Amino acid sequence: MIRIQNVEKNNLISATISGKISKEDIEKIHPLIHNIVKNGDKVDFFFELVDFKGFDLKGFWEDLKVDAIHISDYGKMAIVGEKEWQQWSAKATDVFTNSEVKYFDLTEKDEAKRWILNQ
Template identity: 50%
Template sequence: MLQVLDFTKNNVIATKAQENLTEADIQKIHPLIHNIVYHGQKVRWYFEMQDFTGWDMKGLWADLKMDLSHANDYEKIAMVGEKKWQDWITRFMKPFTNADIRYFDLEEKQKAKEWINQ
């Protein structure tokens, strides 16, 4: 499940992922990205993962397609998680985008919010 958080505004997309992400979850983000890009801005994405287990197959494919098609549209991505494999995801993403991507532990989520808004 992907929840859009209340501090989504301007060019910041804030989400919280729990359990498994599906294709429908990924589709929630497309209009937000397109709106930011349409207004000539770069996307800053705060992506919090709590009790996150990954993607189903269609969700993973939709996420990969979205990320690759918007690779140059991201400015910053804050990955906030609770598990070592989530840090690994952050490092895996770096070659596919010019965005500044950083991993923060859940205890550092306030720091991540401050960083994404700088």
């Protein structure tokens, strides 16, 4: 499940992600990406992973499609997690995109917020 958080930075999508991500979850984020891109901005992300279990098949496919369309529209990504595999996933994302991706442990959540907000 993806729960979108309200933020004051116009080009930032902030969400808490738990359980398995579904196609419907990705469909919540896609219009937010479009709204930021149409304003000429890069899309920054702040994702807090809490008891995150990955994607279901339709969610994974939908995520791939959205990423294929918007990969050049992504800016910075702060991924806050609790598992070693999440850190490896963040490193892989950093390698395969032009985005600046940083992984933070849950204990570093405040530091992650400062980094994504450029403070």
